Amino acid sequence: MLIHAHNLSFSYAQQTVLDDISLSLQAGQLIGLIGPNGASKSTLLKLLAGLYKPQQGDIQLLGKPLSAWPARERGRVLAWLEQQGAIHWPLSVERLVALGRLPHLTPWQTISAVDEAAIEHTLEATNVLHLRKRSAQTLSGGERSRVLLARALAGQPRVLLADEPIAMLDLAHQLQIMQLLRDIAQGEAGVIVVLHDLSLAARYCDQLYLLQQGRVVAQGTPPQVLTEALLRKVYGVECAIQWGHIPSITALYPVP
Amino acid sequence: MRYSLLVALLSALVLTLFISSLMIGRNPLPIWQAAQASLHDTSSIVAIILTEIRLPRALIGLSVGATLGLCGAAMQGLLRNPLASPDLIGSASGAALGAIIVLYYGWQANFSYLLPLASMVGALLTTLLIFVLTGRSAGITTLILAGVAINALMGAMMSLLLNLAPSPYAMRELVLWTLGDLTDRSMDDFWLMLPFTVLGWLLLLGIGHGLRALSLGEQTASTLGVQTLWLRWRILLAIAFALGAAVATTGMIGFVGLVVPHLLRPLVQYDPARLLPVSALGGAALVLAADIGVRLIPSESTLQVGVLTALVGAPFFLHLILRSRYEQI
Secondary structure, eight states, X not given: OOEEEEEEEEEETTEEEEEXXXXXXXXXXXXXXXXXXXXXXXXXXXHHTTSSOOSEXXXXXXXXXXXXXXXXXXXXXXXXXXXXXOOXXXXXXXXXXXXXXXXXXXXXXXXXXXXXXXXXXXXHHTTOGGGTTSBGGGOOHHHXXXXXXXXXXXXXXXXXXXXXXXXXXXXXXXXXXXXXXXXHSSTTOEEEEEOSOHHHHHHHOSEEEEEETTEEEEEESHHHHOOHHHHHHHHOEEEEEEOSSSOEEEEEEXXX | OOHHHHHHXXXXXXXXXXXXXXXXXXXXXXXXXXXXXXXXXXXSHHHHIIIIIIXXXXXXXXXXXXXXXHHHHHHHHHHTOTTOOTTTTTHHHHHHHHHHHHHHHTGGGTOTTHHHHHHHHHHHHHHHHHHHHHOSSOOHHHHHHHXXXXXXXXXXXHHHHXXXXXXXXXXXXXXXXXXXXXXXXXXXXXXXHHHHHHHHHHHTXXXXXXXXXXXXXXXXXXXXXXXXXXXXXXXXXXXXXXXXXXXXXXXXXXXXXXXXXXXXXXXXXXXXXTHHHHHHHHHHXXXXXXXXXXXXXXXXXXXXXXXXXXXXXXHHHHHHHHXXXXXXX
């Protein structure tokens, strides 16, 4: 078990944001968090990343309470990819991606050959190798998303928590990155990803958690979660769902 | 440019300026003869000029300049904001106010450490106030507004003290002191500031990876294993110690902490960690050069170093703003 979260509740400014959520991520699993805007998917991810502390419930990372992990050790095991993450200085793509190796370095250590190899590998996997010398502030939205994903993957984490990594990408790159996440989520590693594209969620994820207003409305395999009735209830939209080799979910019209 | 080459060039520049600073003045000293004279006859005029006037001045210029550059680079890295610098956001005026209060009442005569201590407390409180006002992610607007407000407040309190100054002579002393100056400093002044300066510098050792991680924002940095709160405190205390000691010794020398990191950042490929040592060298070079400048510029009364750095720094700062505006389009 990579992550086991039990009965999580979190409130912010006296408002309950997450209410009694349990979730577990196994090695080899790709879990999709779906739900309408404001369902607190990102907040859940931040709780799992240790950025916020739940008021109730507990989170175990590799069988050890998340809060008991020393920060740098946790950084080696778990990576969190912020939704539209910031890049504050015009660093080169290469240097930016290298930041993902920081948890592997002591304060005075510089990048080693092992680190170099990991960086090289991720640059290639995310299809940004040709951008390596470019300044991060000259990238297009899609290039930037892929570079930031490469940063998160450069540390070779066992757990990747990715918040809408494909939101800015074109169709080809959406498929490419989902396939990459699928490939990462095998063997010892697992991925939790926040998605808005339900067809891609249905196609690539093993498990889906459908959230609405901070609660899990449904959880299970894509065919268990993505039903017309449930989507109507949660999104207020009439959908056409086709399950085939490549599932497709089309929003038709809002429910009157 | 390669990093090691840049460090070597800046070190050579600092060394050259340091030696020039020993040689240049109302009485030019040929350095080699002066050094030999100081060794053989410590009571000769040449030896006294070298060891009691020029040497403390150069040493103080060197360490104050390094402190200003270092604190500027650390603060810009921490707040991820090229406009953040201890003088712009009010830390320096806080330190100055602390020192002026002590000078005004003449307390330093009883206890010499009181002057740097008061400066440090002033720098600590104003920097802390900035952190409280701007919160965890300092946007440019909040930061500048907070800086303007704090500078205005500190300025008003300094004006109040000047207003109440017992004599025109005392007032002149206080005003000159706010302008930043290196003249008439002794080795005692240098020894007084040195421990606090070194303590501040030591606090900044090993923060490089943390500043690098902060390029991705505070939350991502903390998932990368950076103790962001501790990093903040370290930089806050470093500024309080090193900048407090510097301001207590020389008064406010403006714009060095802003301009130097700004100039050098592209040369280290915007790496906030490598920027720290080169900014220390650059700051030392700038203050030493400005101090040589005020000695070379012929004028009736002595020019103040802080006036010169502000005269050069402010237009340069405007130029930077204009350039960054064009680049963003």
